[in-house]
Amino acid sequence: MTHYSALSLVAKAFSGHRSWSRAWRDPVPKPAYDIVIVGGGGHGLATAYYLAKEHGLRNVAVIEKGWLGGGNTGRNTTIVRSNYMMPGNTMFYERSLRLWEQLSQDLNFNQMVSQRGQFNLCHSPASLDAARRRGNVMRANGIDAELFSREEVMRRLPYLDYSDDARFPIIGSLFQPRAGTVRHDAVAWGYARGADALGVDIIQQCEVTGFILERGAVVGVETSKGPIRAKKVGTAVSGHTGYLAAKVGLRLPLETHVLQAFVTEPLRPMIDSVISYAAAHFYISQSDKGDLVLGGDLDGYNTYAQRGGLPLVEHTFASAKALIPSISRLRLMRQWGGVMDMTMDGSPIICKSPVDGFYINGGWCYGGFKATPASGYCFAWTLAKDEPHPDNAEFTLDRFRNGYQIDEKGMGPTPNAH
């Protein structure tokens, strides 16, 4: 693996950049591995990376039906944060943010971790109270959080609508300084390159069509490139977790929904932070290239199609203009959809399944991208040790049976409400 640095870039510039090597190999799958990870997105690749790095397990393959990072890793709005208040979530997401902070160095691949801060705007005394509770839990757990007054928000985000005409007045904001954005494609590529360098086989254009079962246990996968045996199989296939689990006879408490995201034409710097508009479930930031990146709510119907409809476009844009009136003349450049596993409490599942040899990492709802490093870290731990890491101890399937709901929004068992 060629080390990436300004020096190597300059050195190779003089030979026309002809001596760069592949970022990751394109291997022919071996007949058997210790562990096969299904899904070459951020979570699957991170899992493979940490299996090799933290647990010395290098006889590992990641199998991807399309191209790396083509699922939700490449479809999200790139926001990272750790403002979670429910036990079970708080420290998991904080682990993730701490891993993000080190990731460019760890992977020797610039992840463009940009800690620009995130505002969660409050519009009523009740929402301010809820924000205070969240912020207090964060601070009590050593996570940065601040509660801003309306005046402070006005000073920092002067372009929001503070007029009497605003439908939902901004009365304050929870703010996490360490939150921000990360270059999403680089996450997949960086983990792929890191895992590959440690010996992991990354196999693209290889679809898992079924599982090899012996005496009720999963001992491998059937793929479009033939059978591949494995001692353990882990899935990290956002949006299709339920579909894959059904192939081993598991019915998971998940629904698949589509969530759209949008970017505008590029602009000179306008929005410096991540802003969440709680009154309308809307969030916006600006990429380094200058595009405004925005997202809203689920379309609300079950689908595997990675495209949504106009009602949510209208909702999202109306939210944008209500929050930032001067956005009106800017133009949408591209919109797309990603499909996500929505769980019954809005929190994920990382656990050993009831089927031996089969491990589940899914149910990420909206929140999968920010979780990528911790998800990989904890899933690798679970796969390697056959027991959860303390940070994913609560992300079990069993919690739906015993009532340990990790419901950040208090919306209850409605998968499209989280």
Place this chain on the structure above:
Amino acid sequence: MTMQPNRLAVGGRIDRGTTFSIRFNDRDIVAHPGDTLASALLANGVKIVGRSFKYHRPRGVFSAGVEEPNALVQLREGARTEPNSRATTVEAYPGLVARSQSGWPSVDTDLGAIVGAFARFMPAGFYYKTFIGPFRNTRWWMFCEHFIRRAAGTGIAPAAPDPDTYEKVNAFCDVLVVGAGPAGLSAALAAARAGARVILAEQDRDLGGSLLDQTVGDTWLRATVDEVASLPNVRILTRTTTFGAFDGDVYGLVERAWDHVDVPPPHQPRQRYWVVRARSAVMATGAIERPLVFGGNDLPGVMSASALRAYLNRYGVLCGRKIVLFTANDSVYATAGELARAGAAVTIVDMRSDLPEELRSRTAAAKVDVLAGFAVVNTHGGKAVTAVTVAAVSGREGGTKGPVRRIDCDVVGVSGGFTPTLHLWSQRGRKPRFDTDKLAFLPDGSIPTLVCAGACAGADTITDAVSSGFAAGAKAAAAADFVGDAGALAPPKLADDGWQRGAMLISAVRAPDGEIPAKSFFDLQHDVKSTDIELAHREGYVSVEHLKRYTTNGMATDQGKTSNVNALARLAELRGSPIPAVGTTTFRPPYTPVAFGAIVGHEIGRHFRPTRLSPIHGWHAARGAAFIDAGSWSRPRYYPVSPGEDVQAGYIREARHVRAAVGLVDVSPLGKIAVQGPDAAEFLDRVYTNMFSTLKVGRLRYGVMLRDDGFVFDDGTTARLSETEFFMSTTTVNAGKVMARLEFLLQTAWSDLKVQVTSVSDQWATIAVAGPKSRTLLQATCGAADLSAQALPNMAFACAAIDGVPVRIHRMSYSGELAFEVYIPARYGHSAWAELMRVGEPFGVAPYGTEAMGALRIEKGHVAGGELDGRTTLKDLALERFASTKKSFAGCVLRKRPVLEDPTRPSLVGLMTIDKTVSIKAGSLLFPATGDIAGHGDGHVTSTTFSPTLGGHIALGLLARGPARLGETIRCVDFLGGTTVNCVVTAPCFVDPEGVRQNA
């Protein structure tokens, strides 16, 4: 005309009789009606219009349409400014002001171009390999990023709210025809003649598509347009882009109704957003000319060959005097003849060596030189092209051999073939197929309700476009069940070379040394070069999606309309695979960028969401109430008695008054649901945790509902009006959710129950009358009814009248005082309130708002939003006594899950500050009196108030093992506010726990 050096004296579709001035980069430019900004700039000899994104290279107008990668301008000024406008689609109007978006000090002399000297250190994705920083835990990247962000971006967002208005239309039609070129016009005609209601949407100002860029075919165009326009079942929308195709045959369109003026006329929208639900549609979206890639192909003066034809024939602009047309297909030959006739010296450089004799003789007659079997290898010139180097084509695709020749020129027109515009098709979730005959991606398979026609379906001549359009129109009409006779349509008579015959597709021209010249650009806006694609391939980014993301090819504002196919041809070459194996990226809406304002329409400011107002709102406003948003409602928070009274003083005064005398609070926003039918009692037994079938007619009962997962959902009081009719009230915030849940249960789980539920929230105004004098007041107001404690005990209701209007009086208390809720038909709510105030004057009646109402309920320990947060159980809220053991109810099974039964769960308690002068913040965490404060604590504070009765600050909270900890001192820690308040744990009810007052 001296001011317009490139404007011809005759020809074009502009109005030379009218001349006006526009401003570009502070320079006056002469224009005519019919011009675009780009055509006016070209007519005036403006070469450099912008600078490229990465290397700040000078760029001129490339195209004449929506695919423009270079000529992006900042249009208009002030609040109406808009970035990234394509000069090629901006219609010129008097007073237009536009600026280049980059270049300092000017676009002509840009010091930023120094970046070009470092280009070799900035290959594709260089930022992934650098700026990582030598040490951990530094903000090195963010330091670098600061400068990258400042260097990136293009246009500038407006700083002020948009002064213009927009509107939205929902429309329906049998056949939507997208595009009004020869194919679209023919399709609209066929569908309309068959009887279908047709919407014909064209992005251009005029109908005609490619025919507008030609001099022949006008007779056919006029006749066809006249007939289409004359049909009553056709609606023609010009300046209207169909930007997206969605599932369910829904299309999104934006009509730039008044975008071609500076300020729209009064009451006219700038743009109009159409949501069209079409039974079927014809996609006649044409094709976009593909550039050829060669050294220096980005210099101003290098243009799309079809654009040269459009500027000549539509705008009367001859872009150059010495023109080289570089091609590998037949389409430029007609253009060459027209340019030569207009006075240019034209040389065709055609990569094909065996040209048909007919083409050769035509060019000879037109005095056009042809270099067959040659390719342009490089351009020359600093800020505009002055010459090209050509060499003979040799061997492998795109290869050349020496010797090279130099040809002086001022414009190079390029045509590498055409790319059908498949965006709408692809947006429906279909993958296009690469057709190796037509050398283009074409629609694959069929969508029954979307028929492709004309160039986008592979028709490469106008004759074919007309026939395929006409057939498609008939087919789409038939798909919408219109099978009337459409007759026939003859195509226009014109010489038509098409672009398919003998065409070749090459990714990039190689110099005789075998190399692709360094400055061969694929994506003109993002400065993606062949070396970038090679590097991506070398590093394994070999999927088309990886290529796009790693090199940013196709990610600019033009979304790869001119760059995608060449880049993936180059990738295919590098991979050694055919183009079909490499595939293409997915097209996403919108086809061209769409302004937010258009989609938002009137849902702005106050109208972003509806505001719900109580029937009594007018009274509150007249009284000077301070309002607060509560969900979608605007409610009186308190009624200041003097301008300076703040909310704290106000609510304390109001709450005191209620406890001392009598107050009125408007609780009309409560949800109200009529539950009717023979099984109504049984139904309520199932949805409430407690029993309702035993409730006597004339009585009220408090009820709690659980969600299916056993957590508390909502609470409220329900009255039994008769054996078969109940009147349910819900919390304000859950009114809609409860209604939806009841409907859901009746329609799915218990469809056998004979029950009808009806939301009557808006039918009733509700006034709570509370305080020791409340009975006196009500009795005085509705004299006839007996409201005595014997006749109307707590949790019973009586019928009465206020001013002759029948009302229902529920005796129940939220405040803990003797209290009533009066239900009045909504339209009489205001007058009833006024009457209560009038009658109550001698008793000292006063209105109170939500803040005092909250204070009173906290004193009384009633749960509300802070406690009903969707994560609490009956036990948590001390409501376990409402769980019937005699029946089952929704949620009764899952509420028994072990974690929900855990005795250590945080449960409802009261909290009283030890120091009465200090307040507690809701959202503070609870910790024992000693020990570390870390983790999630023992619980949190849910609601707080100053208690006027106790004269100190109190709160409700959820505390682990709470009921067992009464009397314990605990710490309420607000980390964010930096405060720790010591409190005593109490029972949740602070005032009159025996209920003496409310039962008086």
